[in-house]
Amino acid sequence: MTKTLKSLLAAVACAVALPNAAAAESATIQAIKDRGTLLCSGHNGSYFGFVEVNDKNEWKGLDIDLCRAMTTAILGDPNKAQIVPLSWAQRFPALQSGDVDIIIKATGWTMGRDTELGLQFSLPYFFGGAQLMAHADLGVTQATELEGGTVCVEAGTTIERIVADYMKTIDVEHTMVSYEKAAELRAAYLANRCDAFAAWGPFLAVLRATEIDNPDKHVILSDQLSSEPIAAAMRQGDEDFVDLTNWMIAALLIAEEHGITMANVDEVAANPPNPTVARLLGSTPGIGERLGLRDTWAREMIAAVGNFGEIYHRNLGENSPYKLERGLNNLWSHGGLLYAPMLD
Amino acid sequence: MAEASLAPPAVDRGPLAWARRRLFSSWLDGLVTLGFGAFVLWVFFEALDWAVLGAVWSLEDKELCAPGGGACWSVIEARGRLILFGLYPFEQHWRSTLACLVIVLTMGLSCVPRFWGVRRLPLLWLAGFGGFMLLMYGGVFGLSVVTTEQWGGLSLTVLIFASVVVIGMPLSVLLALARRSDMPVIRGVAGGIIDVVRSLPLLTILFAAAVVVPFVVPDWAQGDKLVRVILAFAVFFACYQAEIIRAGLQAIPPGQEEAAMALGMKYWRRVIDILLPQAFRSSLPATINQFVITFKETSIVTIIGFFEIMASGNAAVGTGDWAGQFIEVYVFVGAIYFCFVFGLSRYGAYLERRARLGQA
Numbered sequence: 250m251t252k253t254l255k256s257l258l259a260a261v262a263c264a265v266a267l268p269n270a271a272a273a274e275s276a277t278i279q280a281i282k283d284r285g286t287l288l289c290s291g292h293n294g295s296y297f298g299f300v301e302v303n304d305k306n307e308w309k310g311l312d313i314d315l316c317r318a319m320t321t322a323i324l325g326d327p328n329k330a331q332i333v334p335l336s337w338a339q340r341f342p343a344l345q346s347g348d349v350d351i352i353i354k355a356t357g358w359t360m361g362r363d364t365e366l367g368l369q370f371s372l373p374y375f376f377g378g379a380q381l382m383a384h385a386d387l388g389v390t391q392a393t394e395l396e397g398g399t400v401c402v403e404a405g406t407t408i409e410r411i412v413a414d415y416m417k418t419i420d421v422e423h424t425m426v427s428y429e430k431a432a433e434l435r436a437a438y439l440a441n442r443c444d445a446f447a448a449w450g451p452f453l454a455v456l457r458a459t460e461i462d463n464p465d466k467h468v469i470l471s472d473q474l475s476s477e478p479i480a481a482a483m484r485q486g487d488e489d490f491v492d493l494t495n496w497m498i499a500a501l502l503i504a505e506e507h508g509i510t511m512a513n514v515d516e517v518a519a520n521p522p523n524p525t526v527a528r529l530l531g532s533t534p535g536i537g538e539r540l541g542l543r544d545t546w547a548r549e550m551i552a553a554v555g556n557f558g559e560i561y562h563r564n565l566g567e568n569s570p571y572k573l574e575r576g577l578n579n580l581w582s583h584g585g586l587l588y589a590p591m592l593d
Numbered sequence: 594m595a596e597a598s599l600a601p602p603a604v605d606r607g608p609l610a611w612a613r614r615r616l617f618s619s620w621l622d623g624l625v626t627l628g629f630g631a632f633v634l635w636v637f638f639e640a641l642d643w644a645v646l647g648a649v650w651s652l653e654d655k656e657l658c659a660p661g662g663g664a665c666w667s668v669i670e671a672r673g674r675l676i677l678f679g680l681y682p683f684e685q686h687w688r689s690t691l692a693c694l695v696i697v698l699t700m701g702l703s704c705v706p707r708f709w710g711v712r713r714l715p716l717l718w719l720a721g722f723g724g725f726m727l728l729m730y731g732g733v734f735g736l737s738v739v740t741t742e743q744w745g746g747l748s749l750t751v752l753i754f755a756s757v758v759v760i761g762m763p764l765s766v767l768l769a770l771a772r773r774s775d776m777p778v779i780r781g782v783a784g785g786i787i788d789v790v791r792s793l794p795l796l797t798i799l800f801a802a803a804v805v806v807p808f809v810v811p812d813w814a815q816g817d818k819l820v821r822v823i824l825a826f827a828v829f830f831a832c833y834q835a836e837i838i839r840a841g842l843q844a845i846p847p848g849q850e851e852a853a854m855a856l857g858m859k860y861w862r863r864v865i866d867i868l869l870p871q872a873f874r875s876s877l878p879a880t881i882n883q884f885v886i887t888f889k890e891t892s893i894v895t896i897i898g899f900f901e902i903m904a905s906g907n908a909a910v911g912t913g914d915w916a917g918q919f920i921e922v923y924v925f926v927g928a929i930y931f932c933f934v935f936g937l938s939r940y941g942a943y944l945e946r947r948a949r950l951g952q953a
Contacts, residue, residue, distance in 0.1 A: 293895045293904050295911020302908045305683045306675055333742055334680070334898040339804055343898075346807035348818075432919070455913065570913025 274541045275489030277350055281323055289316035290340055290354040291332040297455045298565040298573070299355045308332045311564040312353045314554050315374065315481070319351070319497050321550040322542060341366055344484060351494065357477040367485045371494040373478030374557075376577040376586050379411045380450040381470040382457060387444060392419060392472040399424045401434055401443035412447045415474045445470070455571045476577070493540050495590070500547040502589035503529055504556035506580055511555040518548050525592055536592075557587070644924075658918070668918035669925055672909035676925065679745015679900030679908075688736065692728035693748035695721055696755050704940055706947075711865075718759050725752060741819040745900030747929065753823060753891045753901065754933075758884060760827035765834035769872075770864060772839055783835075790832040795893060798825050803897035822894060830887055837879045841872030874948045881941035885934050902926055 274282075281287050291308055292300040300310045317327035333349050340352050345367070355377075356362075358370040381400070383389045389398075392415070400416075402409045404427035416423055426443055428434040435456065438446040446453065450469070457464050481494050504510075507526050509517050514530070521527035528536055530551075531544035538544070554560055558580075565573040579585025617623040647663025649655070651670060658665035669676075674686060681689045699721030702708055708717055729748065732738045744752075771783035790798070802825035803818050815821070845868060853863045873880075895904035906926040910919040 291898075292908075293898050293900070294907035295909075297911060297913065297916070301912045302675055302680065302905075303912075304671055304675065306678060306680055307683070308680075331742070334900055334904075336896050336898055338896065339800075339898055342804040342808075346804065348807065455916070458913070 275487045275493075277484070277487045277490040278323060278493065278541065281350055285324065286329050286331040287316065287320040287323060287351070288331050288333055288349045289313070289319075290343070290349050290352045291334040292354065293334050293336045296355060298451065298569060298571055309564070311375070311560060312355060314560045314564065315353045315498070315501075316351075318501060318550045318554045318560075319353075319494065321553045322493070322497050322500075322546040325543070325546075325549055327553040341368070341482075344368070344482065350483075351490075352482040355479055356482050358480045358482075362482065368482045369485050369487075369491050371481040371483070371491060372498050372588075372590075373480045374498050374587070375479035376476050377449055377451045377479060378476040379408045379415075379447055379474035380453055381412075381445045381447050381472060381474070382438075382453045382467055383445040383470060384441065385466045385468050389445070389470065390468065391470050392416070392474075393421055395423055395445055396421050397423065398444035399426055399442070400445045400447055401426045401428060401438055402447045403427070403431055403434055404429050408447055408449065411475045415472070447474070451565065451571075451573060454573050458571050458573075489541070493542070496540060497550070498557075499589040499592070500529060500550065501557040501560065502580065502587055503592055504547070504551050505558040506582065506589070509551055509556055510559060511552060514548055514551045528592055664921050664924075665918050666921060668909070668915045668921050672915060672922070673925075675746075675909045676902065676906050676922065677746045679749060679902075679905040680743045681745055681748075682737075682739060682743065685731075685737065685739060688728045688731070688739075689744075689746070689748045692725045693751055695724040695728065696748070696751045700751075700755060722756070722759075741817055744819070746905045747902050749899060750891050750901045751933075753826065753894060753899075754888050756823050757826045757830050757887055757891075760824070761830035761834060764827065764831035765838055766869070768831055768835035769838040769842060772835065773842060787832045787835055790829055791836075795826070795829055795890060796896060798829055799893060799897055801825070818897075819899070822897060822899070826894075830883070834880065834883055837876045837883060838872055840879070841874075841876030842868055844875045845871050877941065877944055877948065881937060881944075884937055888933055888937070889930065902929060 289312075291313075295301040296310070298310060299312045300308065301313075303309050313330075313332065316332065317330050320330040321327045333343070335343050335349070335354070340349075340354055340356070341362070343349050344352050355375075358373060362368050363370060381392055381395070383395070387398075389395060395416075400412060400423050402412055402425060409425070409427060413425065426437070428437060434446070434448075437443055448456075450473075453469055457467050457469065481498075483491055483494065503525065504514075507517075507522070507529075509526065509530070517526060518530040518532055521530060521532045524533065527533040530548045531537060531546075534544050536544060537546055540546075543549075555563070561575065561578065562568045565571050566575065575583070575585060577586045579587065581588045616626040642663065644664050649657045649663065649665045649667055652667045655665070655667045655671075658667060674683070678686050678689050699717060703714060703717055708714055725748075727733065728736075729744060729752075730739060730741075768783050768787060771779045772787065774780045774783070799822055802821045806821055807815055849867055849871075850863060853867050858866070891901055892903040894901055895907075900908070903926060906922045910916055910922050915922075
């Protein structure tokens with residue numbers, strides 16, 4: 250009896266709350282507007298391509314650009330992003346204590362973080378996983394050919410376990426050598442003490458492109474040992490804020506799909522080629538109200554940082570020192586995994 | 594007798610004779626000297642070749658930098674301001690520079706015996722910290738506000754070191770005196786604090802101050818993260834330093850204090866005029882040691898997201914264009930540390946000479 254009553258009450262409460270849900274502002278967004286800045290996670294140093302500091306002592310990188318995109322969406326000005334330097338260990342407590350509003354910091358979506366740490370994740374905006382790099386003169390192209398070889402990894406990382414599991418699955422005998430520091434590991438590999446080097450894929454590509462005198466002497470093996478979805482993390486319990494983050498990422502992807510760039514966004518908005526673009530850029534009103542924002546938020550955001558492809562190329566791809574291929578991180582229509590929900 | 598025809602004693606002076614006596618007194622000695630000398634020369638020339646002869650000096654010649662070649666000092670030209678100033682806004686670097694100079698000057702002045710007064714020293718440091726805050730934080734005289742999150746590089750390292758020592762030293766004297774007190778409660782509490790804090794790692798203490806405090810303390814009482822971290826660091830420093838000072842106090846023969854008591858001197862007079870001057874003198878080497886350790890330990894604050902000079906050095910090489918130049922950056926940062934620590938050691942040696950003169 251009481252159970253029925255409770256569910257009835259809940260249903261009534263839902264019905265009453267529902268019409269307001271779209272317009273109601275999340276506590277987080279309200280706090281951001283009151284404060285006038287969005288607090289994002291930085292790093293206590295640099296993380297290649299994702300979070301870096303440029304020669305003018307300013308933050309840059311893929312994650313930083315996403316933060317600036319989000320700031321533009323909420324506050325209309327990318328410069329109102331406030332980047333709080335955080336170490337890896339510090340990021341989750343800092344989010345919970347309110348030192349930052351959101352973590353966009355090459356952070357993988359795992360079950361433990363989703364449940365035990367009380368976080369909520371956005372759509373993945375990047376896919377990276379453990380891969381192997383080997384000396385090219387060994388003539389190896391895939392992990393099965395590493396039989397009897399030596400693989401170096403950084404001690405105490407998830408990579409160590411992933412490599413062990415993977416090599417066991419494909420039944421390849423090997424010797425694993427762990428190093429405490431990334432720099433030692435790099436030096437050991439370059440000094441030919443290991444045949445292969447296991448690390449996060451983008452990190453290997455960056456290393457191969459920048460720190461090695463002749464990149465052609467090293468190959469990244471085709472095996473994808475793992476694939477980790479990288480997503481923005483937020484505090485549990487503010488669905489409207491998660492919605493906003495998801496649609497921020499979605500808008501960047503949809504913009505790329507339709508060829509809307511930093512340069513042509515105003516032109517396209519004045520003359521939208523199809524209804525989806527018209528809705529996205531606010532030429533047909535509606536996109537703002539549903540999220541409690543201005544109708545032009547996506548347009549302003551693209552004008553400020555560009556679409557997802559532009560952000561990628563600026564920080565990791567062809568316009569960066571890393572020249573990282575899009576690969577999995579391309580739109581689904583170009584053979585990648587990035588996928589935006591429907592904008593109806 | 595043939596006494597008059599005895600040969601004069603062999604001349605055993607001059608560099609050649611010294612070398613024969615000290616470096617080549619036997620075959621083995623000579624071999625060791627030659628081998629070791631060759632090794633030292635080799636290391637010296639390798640280092641010289643890397644750092645000077647084969648080095649690339651300017652940013653325009655960046656293309657000449659090759660892995661395995663000489664040092665590529667272009668990285669310092671391109672990223673030096675990042676290393677020295679961290680995330681401090683680019684156009685405001687003069688403020689950070691001045692603020693750093695203010696603190697260094699204050700440190701320098703407080704090393705001069707003329708400023709060692711119960712009134713002068715606190716006033717000096719008040720002025721020093723005041724000037725630093727004014728310049729770094731701004732908000733007055735048309736200076737834009739720069740929040741502590743953006744502070745970084747050398748001025749942050751120097752600020753943390755100076756404030757930890759300035760807050761920690763008086764605290765350590767109080768703790769040391771309390772631990773020797775006749776009153777059991779005070780003695781117990783001081784002993785408890787020292788033993789508990791010393792058995793925790795510095796990293797844990799700083800992490801708790803920066804990350805845990807916001808969960809357990811209400812908003813209005815939290816204060817700035819940097820202030821919390823400095824206070825926690827100062828307490829940690831004080832607990833170690835208190836034991837050093839206590840050792841100095843114990844080295845004083847008890848007869849001195851008894852004599853002072855017999856003369857009717859009050860507690861604080863005895864402490865200030867009799868005990869502390871002697872305790873400081875005998876604990877000086879260990880104190881300088883503690884200062885040096887503290888200066889180097891400031892780099893731990895990077896783990897709670899502060900851009901002190903080591904972290905900004907890491908940020909400087911964490912970009913595709915300069916990823917290969919980490920040795921150059923470490924050498925640069927190391928040289929800065931060396932200047933400060935070596936200065937401290939020399940100052941310690943000066944104080945010891947001075948104390949000996951006073952005793953003689």
